[in-house]
Amino acid sequence: MSSESLIAASTIIAFGLIILGVAFGSAVGDGMVASKAVEAIARQPEARPNIFTFMFLGVGILEAVPIISIGLAFYLLLVVAKVPTLLEHLK
Numbered sequence: 001m002s003s004e005s006l007i008a009a010s011t012i013i014a015f016g017l018i019i020l021g022v023a024f025g026s027a028v029g030d031g032m033v034a035s036k037a038v039e040a041i042a043r044q045p046e047a048r049p050n051i052f053t054f055m056f057l058g059v060g061i062l063e064a065v066p067i068i069s070i071g072l073a074f075y076l077l078l079v080v081a082k083v084p085t086l087l088e089h090l091k
Contacts, residue, residue, distance in 0.1 A: 004086050011081035018073040022066040029062045
């Protein structure tokens, strides 16, 4: 196993772990925000429009982190480790 293939393999594994963590964390966070919004609406139905506004703000802010993380993961994959170039050399 050459050093180039080791770099490519470790970068692909790191990319997969980053995507896994981002997807799992985002799903848990979205679920928590939505469940708390439903609880709040059940307690005080007349505040529903206000609760929905803040719920969507919270979900929007929560979704910014996975988008940034996915961008950094692709940067790691394509720019830092240059995996497509390494894969061409391994052929």
